Amino acid sequence: MIPLKLTASCPPHVLSGRTVRGLMIETLLALCPAAAMAVWHYGLPALRVMALCAGAAVCAEWAVERLSGRPVRVDDGSALLLGLLTAFLLPATAPWWLALAAAFIAVLLGRELFGGLGGNPLCPPLLGWAICMLSWRGLMKPEFAVLHTELVSPLSELKYQGLAVADRFPALDLLLGQQLSGLGAAQAGALLLGGLWLVLRGRLRPHIPFGFLAGTALMALVLQLLRPGVSAGPLFHLLAGGTVFAAFFLATDPASSPVTRRGMAAYGLFAGAMSVVIRTFGVWIDGAFFAVLLAGLATPMFDRLRPRVFPAPGRG
């Protein structure tokens, strides 16, 4: 008898018209304002880094899928998004090889090694960023690009000059991205706009981003009350550095974040709180990205925070 071959995809079997491609395109659209702001602030070098990263990511994904015999799905835009997110973390002065290395590491080590889209245990752009940061710290730190721009980084001012200097940054300037950082990572206002649009469109569940922002604000408030005159307030921590970027676009990476509502909220709160803790007590200037990586490692534990089974087990 010839065995009957049935192919069943994973449930739920609902045709909603939602595709990976659609999700990726909408996320890319949401990133457009921030990309435009980055080009406005840093000029053509910003465009160069974005093009290099996105191109390298797409090429690497296509090559791996071809070589490993997996179906080639590079046209779903996920690699393009990954490359762009990686570029947003790099400074505008990154040399060409650094941009390529970050994108290749993000795609190969961050995602394809674990089985491609949906299999990554950590946020791939952050993995690329972290490995490059540990390897070429001088070239990766946006603060070293100070010769090429008049912007200054509020977080390093806070770290090295103290609160009095950091308090001079008007919130509106921070919101407009008038701060030295990775390309798009600190375009707080533009990213907030894109992120809120994604939430309103239902493409992002609000638990992680708002949990992240709430965690950041709460921890900043606690530290400000504990150490008045030394720690910066919640508004500063929300707008300075990559908080908004991490909250809406990095922590929400679908494969490496929890799936239950409670888990997502706890994950967001934890990552947000950790980002302020790392900024305040760590050696790294912007803790938001490391906080997301740390929370990503704890995702399996956050996923255990799920509603009680009904009826409760053991009671029949």
Added chain:
Amino acid sequence: MSGFTQALTRGMWREIPPFRLVLGLCPTLAVTKSADNGLGMGAAVIFVLVLSNFFISLLRKLIPAKVRIACFIVVAATLVVAVELLMQAFAYPLYQTLGIFVPLIVVNCIILGRAEAFAAKNGPLLSIADGLGMGVGFTCSLTVLGALREAFGAGTVFGARVMPEAYQPVAFMVEAPGAFVCLGLLLAAMNALGRDAGQPPAGCRACGACYEAAARREGGA
């Protein structure tokens, strides 16, 4: 003499630690920042492993089964102290680089593993061969891993420059996380090689169910 040759060569490729026999990972990850360190650590392990296998195989009839682990540890600890003193006398810079990982050879799983799995059941000659093979295999692995990490992380191998001047060292590779990534990639490569030769993946030797299932599926298709 085929038994002797087999015992000698087993650890050099077929069960090479730590790539096939996934034991002794602590020194593998910690001291392979450079090829030099890997080789030095490997040499110390060869010394301890050969002699501990030899003594344990001589004592195997005397050691009561219930306290055998403690006895193995005492033998290994004695030898490690000897190695430590020898290193302090003749290779002090190496001793300083390896630091705490020299005394930690006592609890290296390979020493205990070979004592339990081989030396406690076989004669002295075979045990020496097994210890030598395993030790040489371990040394080769550590040296290769150290050379890889040193080449990418510092641009040198055994202190000699191998990368062009313009190469920007990937400092990540000589940091602790680089050890994990590098070891993982090498394990994957060894598994890929072993899969072609029909061996189960490293670390799955005890079970191997997934591998057998895959083999059955491929055979049946």
